[in-house]
Amino acid sequence: MKKFILNFFLSFLILFSAWFPVLSEAEDEEKEILHLYPSDRIDLYSDLSEDFSKYFLEYADGYVILLHGYLSELKKLDTKPKITLRIYSSCTDYRAYLLKKEIPIKKIIFFEMTESESWEKFEISGCYSNEKFFFRSFQHRLTESFLNDPARRLPFWFHQGFVEYIENTWFLADDYTILPIKNDNYLRRMYSLKKALKKKKIIEPLFLSSEGKWKQKPLLNYPMNWLVFTYLFDVHPEGRKILRRFFLNSDETTREDPAKPFHEVFDFLKSSEPYSLKDLEENFHSYLSSLEPVKGYEFYKSYKNSNVPSTKIKFLEEAIQANPHSTLYPYSMAKEYFEIQEFQKSLDLAERVISLEIRHKQALDLAIHASFEVQNFSKLEYYLYLGYEMGLDKEKYKPIEEELLEFLRNTPDSPKFKPPVAFLSYY
Incomplete structure (x- = not known):
């Protein structure tokens, strides 16, 4: 019996030694790709x-x-x-x-x-x-x-605020250099809300929000979280010290129960620093009140007050020139061109918006209709798919989709539009 086991073990070793180089070769072959x-x-x-x-x-x-x-x-x-x-x-x-x-x-x-x-x-x-x-x-x-x-051990507002701060305070330029520039959409949102938020507490409710509660109001909390974090990191003289205290006082329970570090941090600050949570709230409101309109907004207001299409487009051109990273201005111009039936220009501008913000549903809607009007079915197929992924109502586009499907049936070899993002399950 022992001899049988020994022979079996030796046979296994010989077989494994013959098989193992094949494994290594396969792994090396994969590595050679990159x-x-x-x-x-x-x-x-x-x-x-x-x-x-x-x-x-x-x-x-x-x-x-x-x-x-x-x-x-x-x-x-x-x-x-x-x-x-x-x-x-x-x-x-x-x-x-x-x-x-x-x-x-x-x-x-x-x-x-x-x-x-x-x-x-x-x-x-x-x-x-x-x-x-x-x-x-x-x-x-x-x-x-x-x-x-x-x-894993930070409050959700902290984690989200840091990511929003990095991504929306430093803009990636076309030549791939990193430029310090505030997020246009977030600034505009906060500027429009500053009067409505004037007498409301902001810091405390945000810092006490669990991940689930935070996500109930994303349209407000994304820009708000970004602005609060920017204020603490760049403006308030003791802001970074406050953020460091949250690092020290957080643990694995913090994500869903942010009250513990919140109270520990502000109890410590109250006992050791010459300011309180109330002071912090008041100082942040002063900062919020000091926000100015985003670049190009004066041209946008002139556009809104005009009724002449050519004049409206001229104002929007000036707004885009003043603020080329905005999505509001090219989207508004895309709508204007669609209204006067210059569909290719409308499509080009809608695509510009999507390149800046892929989840811009209104721009996706415009890209779908403009692609259909210029009969660019490869782009229509792409933007329909992208729109559905982003939650656009399929029923609304049913007639357009039927024409697209008929075109694809009649021209099965038609070229695909190369998307700016990889849609692996689709292509």
Whole structure:
């Protein structure tokens, strides 16, 4: 019996040793698809061109330094991050990688966190499509991933505020440099609300919100959270000290029960600092009252007061020139062009809005109708799908969809519109 077991074990070892190199070869074959571009902070695996990969590594390295610097203002960091980035030129290859990692594939893929040991060691991956979307979606996922470990023990408003602060205070320019610029939509929203919020408490209700409660009013809380965090980080002389105290007083129960750190922080400040929660609230209201209209808004108001289409468009052109990152002005101009039946110009402007804010439902609606009017069925197919993903009412577009389906049946080989984001389950 012992001899049989020994022979079986030896046979297994021989079989395994013959099989194992095949495994290694398969793994090496996968690694050969992506080339390694290392830096002190990042290991970038990419099959994109060498020039682009080196450029992207430099950009990503700079953004990690930016994030690390901001986070180190709030928390003592003993180690530097070491991040793995995997970038595929083929979204089909990226899909296969996600399936192999057993990560659920969403219909809209930007970037995903695919591994995480701690805040300073994690992997994110993605596939390349349109340049602006590629960089912006990378920026979002890296910021989220960077907070992954600290976020588990921070109040939701803190986690969300930090992400909103980084993403909406630093704008990614067309040449991929990072510029300090406030979020136009958020500023406009807060400027319009400052009178309505004048006598209401803001800081305390926000800081006591659990994740579930926070998400009940996202249209208010996203810009509000961003503005409060911006105020504490950049304006209030003791704001960063307050944020640091929240790091110290948070634990694994904080996300759904933020009251404990809230009271601990403000009890400490009350006993050791010459100001209180009431002072903080009053100072924030003074800051809120000082907000000015966003750039280009004076031209937008003139546009709203005009009844002549050509004059309205002229005012909007000036508004866009004053504030090229706004979505309000090009969307308004897209509507004007649609009204006077210049559908191609309307489509171009709607696409500009979508490139700045992919979830802009009104711009998606306009892109669908303008694509239909100019009979650009490849774009119509794309924007219908995107609109449905964003929650647009399918019944509203049924007649348009029927014409599209008839076109696709009659011209099955018609070219597809290359989307600015990878829709892996669709293409």
